[in-house]
Amino acid sequence: MTKALFARVLPLAALLYATAPYAAEPTSSQPASTQTASSETARGDAKAGRALVYTCGGCHGVPGYENAYPHYHVPRIAGQNHDYLVAALTAYKKGERAHPTMRAQGESLSEQDIANIAAYLSSLTP
Amino acid sequence: MKKTIVLLIACSFSAAAFGAASEPLEKIKEKAKTCAACHGEDGNATANGMYPRLAGQYHDYLAQALHEYKSGERKNAIMAGFVSTLTEAEIQGLSDYYGAMPGKLDDLAHHEQGSD
Numbered sequence: 001m002t003k004a005l006f007a008r009v010l011p012l013a014a015l016l017y018a019t020a021p022y023a024a025e026p027t028s029s030q031p032a033s034t035q036t037a038s039s040e041t042a043r044g045d046a047k048a049g050r051a052l053v054y055t056c057g058g059c060h061g062v063p064g065y066e067n068a069y070p071h072y073h074v075p076r077i078a079g080q081n082h083d084y085l086v087a088a089l090t091a092y093k094k095g096e097r098a099h100p101t102m103r104a105q106g107e108s109l110s111e112q113d114i115a116n117i118a119a120y121l122s123s124l125t126p
Numbered sequence: 127m128k129k130t131i132v133l134l135i136a137c138s139f140s141a142a143a144f145g146a147a148s149e150p151l152e153k154i155k156e157k158a159k160t161c162a163a164c165h166g167e168d169g170n171a172t173a174n175g176m177y178p179r180l181a182g183q184y185h186d187y188l189a190q191a192l193h194e195y196k197s198g199e200r201k202n203a204i205m206a207g208f209v210s211t212l213t214e215a216e217i218q219g220l221s222d223y224y225g226a227m228p229g230k231l232d233d234l235a236h237h238e239q240g241s242d
Contacts, residue, residue, distance in 0.1 A: 053234065061234035073184035078237050079230035083175035098199050122175070126232045 044112065049120025052113055055105065082122035089114045149219035157216055158223060160208060169227045181229025188221035 059065055059074045066073055077085070091097040092106030093114070109117070161180070165171045169181030180188060194200035196209040196217075212220070 053237075057234045061237075063233040063235050067190075070190065072186040072190040075187040076183055076231040076233050078232040078234050080179055081171060081175040081177065084171075084178040087176065088178075096201060098194075124232065124237050125230060126236070 044115030044117065044119035046116070046119040046123050049116035049118070052109075052117050053120055056117075059101070077121055078124040079126065080121055082118045085118035085121055086114055089117065149213075149215045151219075151223075154216065154219040154223050157212070157220060161220065161224075164204075165224075168229075169224045170229050179229055179231055180224040181227035182231040183225055183229075185221040185225030188225055189217055192217045192221065 056077065060077050062074075064073065088097065089106055089109060090111075092099065092102040093109060094106075095103060097103070097106075106114075161169075164174070164177040165180050169179065171177040171179050191200065192205075192209050192212065195202060195205040196212070198206065209217070
C-alpha cells in the first residue's frame with residue numbers, strides 16, 4: 001500500500017521539484033529566512049562546478065587563510081551541504097549577506113552556476 | 127621594575143583572553159542541544175541539506191557567523207532568535223565545541239581543480 005502510494009506520489013513530487021524554481025521565484029519583499037533554496041530543483045552539474053570552483057580556491061583553498069577586518073578563518077566549504085551552499089551563495093548574490101568579496105563573486109554567478117558549485121562542493125569528502 | 131610592569135601587562139591581556147571563553151563544557155553541551163535539532167548532535171547536519179554542517183568548521187568562522195546573526199548583518203529569523211539568548215562566552219564556547227568535532231568539512235586545497 002505504502003509502496004503503491006509512493007509510486008504515485010513520487011513522480012508528482014519530482015515534477016513539483018523540477019518546476020519549483022520557476023513557480024516560486026522569491027520576491028524581494030520576502031524575508032530571507034522564508035526563502036527556500038532552489039535545492040533539489042536545479043541539481044547542478046558537479047563537473048561544471050569543479051571548473052567554477054577554481055576561483056574559490058584563492059581563499060577557500062588555503063588552509064588557515066584568514067579574513068582581515070574582522071579577523072577570522074575563511075570557512076571550510078568542501079563537503080558542506082548542498083542546499084545550504086545554494087542558500088548562502090544566493091544570499092551573497094542578492095546582497096543579503098554583506099561580505100564584499102563574496103558579494104562580488106555571487107553577483108558574477110548565474111543560478112545554474114550556483115547549483116553546479118553546490119553539487120561539486122557537497123560531493124567532496126576529505 | 128620594568129620586568130614587573132611587562133609581566134603585569136601580559137597577565138592582564140591573557141586574563142582578558144581567557145575571560146571570554148570560560149564557560150564550563152557541561153553548560154556548553156546543554157546549550158548545544160538546541161543547535162542539535164537542526165545541525166545534528168554530531169554537528170554534521172545530515173537530515174536536511176538546508177542546514178550547514180558545523181563539525182570541523184573553523185571555530186572563529188562559526189563565532190563570526192553567530193555574531194553576524196546577532197547583529198542582524200546576516201538575516202535568518204531562526205538563528206537570530208537563538209543567538210539573542212547567547213552570551214559572548216557561550217558564542218565562543220559553542221564555536222570551539224563544534225569546531226573541534228570531527229566532520230566532513232575540508233579546505234578546498236585538497237580538492238584542486240581536476241582532482242576529487
